[in-house]
Amino acid sequence: MRNLNEDTITQAVLARHADMSDERLQEIMTSLVRHLHDFAREVRLTEQEWEQGIKFLTETGHTCSDKRQEFILLSDTLGLSTLVTAQNNRKPDGCTEATVFGPFHVENSPEHALGDDIANGARGEPCFVRGMVRDILGKPVPHAMMEVWQADEDGFYDVQYPELDALQGRATLHADADGTFHFRSIVANPYPIPHDGPVGRMLAALGRHPWRPAHLHFLIKAEGYETLITHVFRDGDPYLDSDAVFGVRSTLVADWVRHEPGIAPDGTQMKVPFYTLDYDFVLNPVSSER
Incomplete structure (x- = not known):
C-alpha cells in the first residue's frame, strides 16, 4: 500500500497483522498500535519530540544491567506496574x-x-x-x-x-x-x-x-x-x-x-x-x- 497519510496509516499497519497466528499477540499488538497512533494524534507529536522519546527509551535500555532494571523503574513510576x-x-x-x-x-x-x-x-x-x-x-x-x-x-x-x-x-x-x-x-x-x-x-x-x-x-x-x-x-x-x-x-x-x-x-x-x-x-x- 502506497501514499499513506495520517488518516490511513493506522489501518494499514493493522492490516499487516491480519494473518498473525497467535491470537493473543494479535489482540495486544492491535490495541498497542491503535493507542500509540491515537496518542500521537492527540498531542500532535512533533518529530523533535518523537526523537527525544526514542533517545529516552534508548538510554533507559542502556542503563539496565544485571544489577539495575531501569525499565522496571519506568513502569513503576508511571503506575503501570501497580495497574x-x-x-x-x-x-x-x-x-x-x-x-x-x-x-x-x-x-x-x-x-x-x-x-x-x-x-x-x-x-x-x-x-x-x-x-x-x-x-x-x-x-x-x-x-x-x-x-x-x-x-x-x-x-x-x-x-x-x-x-x-x-x-x-x-x-x-x-x-x-x-x-x-x-x-x-x-x-x-x-x-x-x-x-x-x-x-x-x-x-x-x-x-x-x-x-x-x-x-x-x-x-x-x-x-x-x-x-x-x-x-x-x-x-x-x-x-x-x-x-x-x-x-x-x-x-x-x-x-x-x-x-x-x-x-x-x-x-x-x-x-x-x-x-x-x-x-x-x-x-x-x-x-x-x-
Whole structure:
C-alpha cells in the first residue's frame, strides 16, 4: 500500500497483522498500535519530540544491567506496574494484598533457618520480625517458602554495592509446621529509587520526588495457594501517601515497635535499642474465584 497519510496509516499497519497466528499477540499488538497512533494524534507529536522519546527509551535500555532494571523503574513510576499487579491479583477480602515486585529481587537468595540474622552485615538498627502464614479461614499454612529482601539504612540494596562479596538483607526462609516464622534483620527506612538515570530525570522534569516509604519485600509460596508478592510498610513514614511507585495499601502498613536495650524476642541480650515487627500473611487458595 502506497501514499499513506495520517488518516490511513493506522489501518494499514493493522492490516499487516491480519494473518498473525497467535491470537493473543494479535489482540495486544492491535490495541498497542491503535493507542500509540491515537496518542500521537492527540498531542500532535512533533518529530523533535518523537526523537527525544526514542533517545529516552534508548538510554533507559542502556542503563539496565544485571544489577539495575531501569525499565522496571519506568513502569513503576508511571503506575503501570501497580495497574498490572492490581488487575492480576484480585483476592477475596481478608487476603493479604499484593503490590509491586520492584527491581531488586534476586533469584536463589541465601537459605536461612528461622531465627537467623538475615541482615548479614547490612547497616541498620536491629529488628526482630515474626508472624504467621495462614489461609483465609485462619488455618496455618505449614512450611510456606518465604523470600525476604530490603534496603539498608542508607537506602541501598546489596546488589547496588559492586564491592560486596555476599548478599545482605535478603533470605529464603520456610515457615514452621504451624505456619509461624521469625527472623532478625534491620529496621526498614525510606529511600529514593535510583534517580541518577533517565527515570530520575523524568521525575525531576515532572516535579516529582523519587522516594519510597520504608518497607520489607516478601514473596511467599505454598502448595495449593496463589503466590503472594507484597511489601509490609512502616507506619508513620512521611512517604506513605506519595510513594514514587504507587505501591502502598493501607492493609500492608504495620508498626515497627521500638524497645530499649534488654531481652529481645529470641532471648538475645541487646545492649542497644531494637525494634519488633509482627505481621501475619493470609494466602488465597488457588481454587478461589477472583
